[in-house]
Amino acid sequence: MANFAKASAPRFSVDVYQNEYLPEGGREVHAIITVTATGGGTTGRVLLAGSTDPRIADPQQPEAGVVIMVDTSGSMDYPPTKLANARAATGAAIQTVRDGVGFAVVAGTHKAVEIYPGNGRLAIASPRTREEAQWALGHLTAGGGTAIGTWLRLAADLLDHSGATIRHGILLTDGRNEHEAPADLRAALDHCAGRFTCDARGVGTDWEVKEVTQIASALLGSADIVADPGGLTADFTTMMRQAMGKGVADVALRLWTPQGAEVQFVKQVAPRVENLTPRRVDVNARAGDYPTGSWGDESRDYHVCVRVPAAGVGQEMLAARASLVLPSPGGPPETLAHALMRAVWTNDMMASTAINPQVAHYTGQAELARVIQQGLELRKSGDESGATAKLGRAVQLAAASGNNETARLLSKVVDVVDAATGTVRLKAKVAEADEMTLETRSTKTVRVKK
Template sequence: MDTGASGKREAAGMHAAGGGAVGNATVGLEISQWKYLSTEAREPQMHAILTVGADGTANGGGAGPVLAQVLAVDCSSSMAYPQEKLRAAHQAAVAALRMLPDGTPFAVVRGTQSAAMVYPQTETMARADARRRAEAEQAVHRLIAGGGTCIGSWLDLSRRLLTEQDAPIGHVLLLTDGKNQHDELMPLSDVLEACAGRFVCDAWGIGDGWDGRELLRITSRLHGEASSVREEAALAGEYEQLMHRLLAKSVPELVISVTPMAGAGVRYLKQVFPAEVELAPDDAGRDDGTQRFVTRAWGDETRRYQLCLSADPTGRPRGEDLQLAVVALEVPGGEGVRLSPPQPCVVHWTDDPALSRHTDVQVVHFEQHQRLGEAVAAATDAHRRGERDLAEHHLGRAVHLAHAIDAAQSLDRLEQLVEIVDAAAGRVRLRPGVAAVDFEHLITASSHSTYGPGSGSADGVDLLGPAAATVRCPACDGKAPAGARFCPLCGHRLQDRP
């Protein structure tokens, strides 16, 4: 079989994706990999990057609302100091409410050491119209701060509310200024297990007392993104950008299935762009070993995933391409959606170290981004222990990696903590007066990856043409896939489509 160009060919309709309620939509799939593996490797693993692109999902829709929205607002005591925090939370929630289309199920939840309904007052969701939006705004402006923080209770109430709705996409927008200090009242780990697969959650940090890794734990498990604001006044605008992206989504889920061949196994599949998201195979495994991974809430967008396969050269021929696995896409209920055909992941067993020592350029990019996040985490821990020199060392490593992968937004965040002397060499000086919250902002920023190189050979040559092109976002200077309607890093509207 001639699959040497596997992962280098142009996927039909790369800026494509599908939707169950949307006609004339397309889902495109492409695999990028370096196929050569050493027969001498102790535990051979094949890594590949899957690019899934969606197009046509925002051009129409089925009957009824697509989105059901819960706004969970932290009202713990710390939100009252300074008063600008609670005022910003009011303004952001109101901005989101005003954007909800008529008929959208919505609710506002007050979060302290427990969760309580703000609007409507009973444990149900209202349908948006002019009167209910105005009533909800008034209820939001009456919110006062007082109490502790148990994020698990906020998510649990959100789950119960969304379970009763028939809108295909459930979403929770969570805002907090503190740590999950009352976790024992409703352990977050248990709640996340109960909520996984039920809705998408985006979480925002405000103020100076929240925990970035805790937000990432929530959003990674619930297929969302973690963000933060340094200036309270910026929150309303950020909520508006997020709502623009949410309202463009019309596909509740898209399934990536991986079928390994004899002698191979699926180790993991994870989302690596635009943000890191955990993916676990569903329970509906098939006799042929196929594992199905459900991804949530799609609009017109492109995402990338890292696939890791185990492989065994025992008894396998050398010097030829062998199919290692087959990757396919499925849009449940998406009749009429055009799907890219299944794509092979191949292996070529070799004794030549000049071939086996190379790695695919996209795999390298996202593994470097993972190391960037690890360096930021290590710097945060060192700073908490008062080890400034060690924190500076890890931040230098983070700068070096961010420079290598052209992560402009991460470099901007890093430069707020360090003076960059030589980015390529990772030489930095920690700025005086750096506070603990500066590291929390950095943690959330490091979870947002850059698009990375187009598919090509190990030297980075782009063989895909326009499908793999990128454009610069004028708002954040990050890279976005050419043809994207919104920047995947900051949500800025890039273009309008007919």
Template structure:
């Protein structure tokens, strides 16, 4: 825990950065198989090639699941229908159920509208049929459209009811979905959001998601906070590997539990912010503001501490605010959040047709990404940038809506570490790729397959053909 103890005389806020790492125990295996629900969008806008590719991705995901896992499949439009299993609950995966599940997927037709909240509510009820404690509950959904058949308030209410019940990853296909809805879902349900601009990339993405879901080692983790009565909890945010506000709270005796979702072996970072009346603190007296303990769901479904308790200690100084240097790590977190806000402002402005505002926000975002040495987000921004007539950077006028949705989705992904300037990608990186087989130009610089003929892109074209525009 990184918690600067010295506070300026007139400060009203104390912050801590908490880094948590989950490890796989040597030789351990899950005692309870995971439960997986695949949610497919079969609304009318999915007709044709998109639905064919989505079915291929769903079938690949089914093939990736381990024997013994529990599986359910929901087909969603303006309603939600469990298409597998047809007998209720979730089915145990084996060779026969895999084939049955794939046949049900292949038989779906596109019709109706989009109500994503209904899909998630149906998944919630389906997961409730799993009575084994300590089960990892994971869902994945894709959509190609906006959530038009329910209100934002209805979606938020459903997400509140689903929080801490299961984890959900979400994917936006093509150009016509809305990245804000995906971020709303994945922040509430502790999942990942991605833009899949090239539809044929969905199969590889879903296969990877299934493999990652099977690496989860702890079904549920909670950040336990026991506060001194002079302090109030202002907010808790995840800061790495994605930036997300965590709003759910559960009271366990005198301790507040903040759900952190399911955990594979990885490292995450959180910012805890406390507020207080400065006049309630004695000058130069160390004071324990909070005790912080991690809790995990055990195989029997109960919660138990999985870390030592750490103390957040503060001391109010007589020095004014300018006399105490801020924490470099907390400053970086704030700057990374500002970068994300600029990226979302750029995407929003472009999507509503305000190109001048989009250009200004793009230049601001690129400057922040360069100063932070955030390679990943800098590459994304440069992929949609070009030099205007005045020599300044601006958004490419032929950039697709799907690419700008990707800027919005990826705005929350934070760098794992600063990198050296020579590691940054060149400014001409991210050009559209040209298929060496049929000559079709892809709509995305990160496409892995040609949208026209299905050719898999490599680092170079076939012998005698044109080289991919990387």
């Protein structure tokens, strides 16, 4: 008989916030779908009866696996403390891996090399394997170019071979992806999408924000900047703790619509903005799945817009059914939770023109992310007037929604004259780290004020 040191799957709930009333002939139904997971346990592995040592586990695959990809290109040696901090951060993350979880460390240059365990498979976390991994990290040296797609492909292979259900990657880079074509990175991301989730970090200021955010977006993870390499250890430890809290993977948001109705878009809007619309996988003529990745104890919000057939006053219909589904090998997917979106046509102008507070809030948060990115692009291109207008609008939206962190980051790029009206002046000098931080974190949102 086996003892189980494995993750307990979280319980899911789905809530819908919408104004269901439409004017006569109205066709667009907007809703915020809040998904909450609670009660998830820790990740681990099935152990032999009476044993607490993962080294003598049953010969089963680990329930969870994680691969840490560390940039060891030549630029990581300038200054030498950068690689030293990366070693220390990776070591701290490994110490955070729970017993029984599969893990590996990949050194990334213009090629990818598995430095631990080095046998084409994941090691199973235990005091012994963590100590061995620390020893391997001590032999990391910097040299070579940068081809991130090769790192991701190796991580995918390692995780595939592990048989782990919950698969995660952590990627650190300090430079631009200069030794492979953009199309090669895109192909690698397409290859890895759905195989594992990945958090990506850029250290210093010599990397490309769009590359790092592209990786995180494609692999349903987070992206961030660690401007000071000294902050890597704290950041890596936090990321790994969050990864260890995941209890279920491959959850999809399934939207079913009746005849004549069609999903216009699906966007994750909290904790960050992510457009899921192009990732739809059709289930049948009336339903499609949108990937949401792995879950622990957490809550996320999604903005869904459905176009329905026009109807007259007094009519009502089911606009969509939202379900959370989990694949079941050899059988139909398991439905974890569901909720309904409705449409009711009315001649009450006050009812039909009211905007649900959650919908209004997240519409503003999505616009906030968009105008920050547009404003920074205009600033880089030398269009000061256009940049001022966009970043001024961003300041206005951040203030109105209570997004204080984004407001703080904006204040390092513009001088705020009047936040309420969005009146700002571009700063003459902006630290590169401040501009990159604002761009990288532009998609982070705050939830509706209670």
